[in-house]
Amino acid sequence: MTDKRAFLVVMDSAGIGGAPDADRFFNGHLPDTGANTVGHIAQAQALTMPNLARLGLGAAVRLASGQEAPGLMVPPQGLWGAATEISRGKDTPSGHWEIAGVPVPWDWHCFPDATPAFPPDVTARICALAGTDGILANCHASGTEVIEDFGAEHIRTGWPICYTSVDSVLQIAAHEDHFGLERLISLCQSLAPMLHAMRVGRVIARPFVGEAPGQFRRTGNRRDFAIAPPGRTILDIAQGAGRVTHAIGKIGDIFSHRGITHLHKGRSDADLADHLIRLGGDAEPGSLTFANFVEFDTNFGHRRDIPGYAAQLEWFDGVAGRFLAALRPGDLAIFTADHGNDPSWPGTDHTRERVAVLGHGVGPREVGLVGFSDIGASVLAHLGLPPPDHGRSFL
Numbered sequence: 441m442t443d444k445r446a447f448l449v450v451m452d453s454a455g456i457g458g459a460p461d462a463d464r465f466f467n468g469h470l471p472d473t474g475a476n477t478v479g480h481i482a483q484a485q486a487l488t489m490p491n492l493a494r495l496g497l498g499a500a501v502r503l504a505s506g507q508e509a510p511g512l513m514v515p516p517q518g519l520w521g522a523a524t525e526i527s528r529g530k531d532t533p534s535g536h537w538e539i540a541g542v543p544v545p546w547d548w549h550c551f552p553d554a555t556p557a558f559p560p561d562v563t564a565r566i567c568a569l570a571g572t573d574g575i576l577a578n579c580h581a582s583g584t585e586v587i588e589d590f591g592a593e594h595i596r597t598g599w600p601i602c603y604t605s606v607d608s609v610l611q612i613a614a615h616e617d618h619f620g621l622e623r624l625i626s627l628c629q630s631l632a633p634m635l636h637a638m639r640v641g642r643v644i645a646r647p648f649v650g651e652a653p654g655q656f657r658r659t660g661n662r663r664d665f666a667i668a669p670p671g672r673t674i675l676d677i678a679q680g681a682g683r684v685t686h687a688i689g690k691i692g693d694i695f696s697h698r699g700i701t702h703l704h705k706g707r708s709d710a711d712l713a714d715h716l717i718r719l720g721g722d723a724e725p726g727s728l729t730f731a732n733f734v735e736f737d738t739n740f741g742h743r744r745d746i747p748g749y750a751a752q753l754e755w756f757d758g759v760a761g762r763f764l765a766a767l768r769p770g771d772l773a774i775f776t777a778d779h780g781n782d783p784s785w786p787g788t789d790h791t792r793e794r795v796a797v798l799g800h801g802v803g804p805r806e807v808g809l810v811g812f813s814d815i816g817a818s819v820l821a822h823l824g825l826p827p828p829d830h831g832r833s834f835l
């Protein structure tokens with residue numbers, strides 16, 4: 441067995457523009473054509489990201505979209521390219537599963553942007569499980585705004601706040617104390633099989649605290665109940681071959697906890713960074729570490745916060761530098777993303793984009809335009825394992 445280790449790090453929503461099918465994806469009525477998360481942030485304020493720029497982030501932005509990314513345009517010294525998604529969703533599971541060798545073969549069920557958004561049988565099931573006479577919101581919403589708008593009524597009535605987005609999700613926000621955290625989580629868990637049968641990707645528990653508008657705040661106790669991937673992922677294949685697999689952050693939930701030996705979670709991306717840097721030093725020979733950093737998406741992309749997203753990118757670049765310094769000769773690390781979420785774009789939803797593929801431990805080399813599944817195939821090739829059912833190694 442090889443001693444070589446592989447690390448796959450997803451910067452959630454850090455797309456680089458240029459998706460050829462962006463015109464088929466929307467924020468409200470506006471197509472995603474031209475959306476470019478990293479490119480537009482860099483154009484709004486030049487980014488200082490020496491580590492990922494050195495691997496080829498600026499060159500990848502230009503390759504994917506033809507756009508310049510001020511601050512990032514240095515000659516690449518890593519393996520670099522851009523990946524295009526074929527799955528028909530611009531959501532987190534679609535992106536991660538396809539990276540892991542399983543493009544999504546179906547159209548997800550999404551709820552209409554209308555009030556009510558949910559059909560009567562779904563609403564009735566939520567009420568039966570929660571023991572309430574109704575639900576609140578029942579519409580498309582931003583998760584921070586919906587608790588501002590309905591938090592007080594939720595505390596008064598005890599009814600769960602149910603909302604969705606352009607993604608295939610049903611989210612339930614409820615107060616950790618007044619409604620109860622355990623009660624919210626078990627409500628979502630019990631509801632999930634009905635939604636999964638409808639091809640709704642996830643039921644998400646969104647607990648919050650605070651006693652009045654202006655004070656309501658979501659906590660780190662979010663839980664996702666996701667459909668299992670419809671095929672063998674790189675985690676399944678690596679674990680099946682006797683390798684240790686480490687999942688950091690949301691990776692456990694995204695893969696329905698399949699193929700994962702050790703799960704490392706945290707209250708924030710700073711905690712996840714500690715896990716990644718530690719595993720950079722400690723992970724077992726031949727192991728696979730798969731990490732997701734979600735705050736780009738949840739705290740800044742959906743919130744359309746350009747300076748916040750820029751600061752998070754620069755912070756993460758420092759983390760990447762410390763992590764790469766901990767690696768051993770022969771290790772492969774790939775940084776990528778799962779979709780876009782351009783904070784300069786109208787709306788509050790994800791944007792269809794290509795993503796960067798930035799490799800350390802191989803190169804310098806341009807791999808050009810590849811597919812999402814080629815990333816997973818390359819990780820397995822590096823580990824000396826057979827390829828997934830989709831994708832070809834670019835190593």
Ligand SMILES: O=P(O)(O)O[C@H]1O[C@H](CO)[C@@H](O)[C@H]1O
Binds near residue numbers: 605
């Ligand atoms: O506005 P919040 O609650 O963060 O919702 C976001 O989180 C969901 C899951 O990632 C997405 O579908 C998006 O709607």
Ligand SMILES: [Mn+2]
Binds near residue numbers: 453531737778779
């Ligand atoms: Mn995502």
Ligand SMILES: [Mn+2]
Binds near residue numbers: 738
């Ligand atoms: Mn998101």
